[in-house]
Amino acid sequence: MTFTGTEVPEQTGYLIINEDGGVVSSGGDLENDEHAASVIMNMLNLIEKSTMSPTENKEPFKRLSIQYDDHLYIVMVSNKKIHVVKRNYVPAEPVEA
Amino acid sequence: MGCCFSNDDDKGSQVGDPHERTTLLGNPVSNSSTRPGCDDYGSGMKYPHNQRADEQSALNRILHETATNVIDVSAMNSHLEQHEYLDRARQYNQRVAATAQKYTYPQKRPSLLLDLPATEKNLSASPIPQKDLKLLKSACENAVNALQEIKVQHQEELVVQFGIP
Amino acid sequence: MEKPLDRCLDEVFNTPGVTGVLCADAQGLCLSSKGTAHPRAAGVITSLMKQAAQLEPTADNLPVLRLESESCNILIQGKSEITLAVYKTPE
Numbered sequence: 001m002t003f004t005g006t007e008v009p010e011q012t013g014y015l016i017i018n019e020d021g022g023v024v025s026s027g028g029d030l031e032n033d034e035h036a037a038s039v040i041m042n043m044l045n046l047i048e049k050s051t052m053s054p055t056e057n058k059e060p061f062k063r064l065s066i067q068y069d070d071h072l073y074i075v076m077v078s079n080k081k082i083h084v085v086k087r088n089y090v091p092a093e094p095v096e097a
Numbered sequence: 098m099g100c101c102f103s104n105d106d107d108k109g110s111q112v113g114d115p116h117e118r119t120t121l122l123g124n125p126v127s128n129s130s131t132r133p134g135c136d137d138y139g140s141g142m143k144y145p146h147n148q149r150a151d152e153q154s155a156l157n158r159i160l161h162e163t164a165t166n167v168i169d170v171s172a173m174n175s176h177l178e179q180h181e182y183l184d185r186a187r188q189y190n191q192r193v194a195a196t197a198q199k200y201t202y203p204q205k206r207p208s209l210l211l212d213l214p215a216t217e218k219n220l221s222a223s224p225i226p227q228k229d230l231k232l233l234k235s236a237c238e239n240a241v242n243a244l245q246e247i248k249v250q251h252q253e254e255l256v257v258q259f260g261i262p
Numbered sequence: 263m264e265k266p267l268d269r270c271l272d273e274v275f276n277t278p279g280v281t282g283v284l285c286a287d288a289q290g291l292c293l294s295s296k297g298t299a300h301p302r303a304a305g306v307i308t309s310l311m312k313q314a315a316q317l318e319p320t321a322d323n324l325p326v327l328r329l330e331s332e333s334c335n336i337l338i339q340g341k342s343e344i345t346l347a348v349y350k351t352p353e
Contacts, residue, residue, distance in 0.1 A: 237340075
């Protein structure tokens with residue numbers, strides 16, 4: 001499957017990382033972003049699923065979001081590859097303290 | 098010419114006691130080759146036969162030593178046929194593979210996320226709602242404030258406990 | 263002595279949809295946990311946040327993390343030496 005990330009709204013960049021942490025494909029403002037790839041790889045691989053699960057069920061996680069003030073990264077694993085999309089993000093309501 | 102003759106006398110006595118002209122390495126081959134030209138002038142005629150015999154025996158000795166150090170593969174009895182080569186190669190490869198298998202690092206790494214199909218839909222997920230962000234933000238601020246209070250109380254308690262006899 | 267922190271986490275815990283709360287210090291020590299959040303997760307939550315902070319080291323604020331499963335969302339925020347995780351049922 002060749003995924004280019006074009007279908008995702010508001011996306012500004014994408015990364016596809018293989019099991020070994022190598023960037024398979026990338027584009028936009030994540031083009032060849034090895035740093036982001038290694039950080040995200042670390043986040044996913046240093047932790048066993050069950051450690052963080054709530055006590056009453058051990059459901060696996062399907063998605064990780066990393067959200068900043070005006071953009072966010074969405075990370076998921078599909079077909080043994082890590083897919084990362086960076087998207088612009090406009091708060092629906094004004095941010096207040 | 099007196100100097101030449103005196104040199105020759107020295108050379109004659111060289112076989113016996115060591116003195117300042119004896120070379121440290123007792124190799125007759127190097128002895129004759131490193132001899133300065135002045136010596137050859139005097140000795141060339143005087144000991145032609147003797148020196149050549151020395152050289153010859155030294156060369157023979159080197160040849161002999163070299164011969165004993167060389168392992169002559171072609172002279173060995175174990176002659177391998179073509180199929181024997183192949184058999185052995187296969188056997189060695191098998192042993193190496195069997196040994197290597199014991200040490201292979203398990204490739205399975207922990208992964209936080211489940212492997213899922215339908216990438217596009219999942220990557221289009223909505224961001225964290227503002228309501229939740231606000232909740233987190235205020236909770237964090239409160240927690241940081243609460244923690245600062247803990248520190249002060251904790252110190253006082255320690256002092257009180259140490260004061261009890 | 264940790265009453266102020268407890269009170270603060272209770273406040274969050276009583277919010278509709280929240281099933282668990284956990285607060286950890288910078289070393290991953292669990293300071294307090296409630297509901298479905300297991301104290302064991304404190305170290306992992308802290309290290310996850312530390313990793314995430316390296317994604318954009320120049321950003322003004324730490325990012326907020328969200329981990330989603332079918333029945334639970336974990337929201338994680340870091341702020342000056344503490345990491346707070348809130349377990350919520352998805353809406």
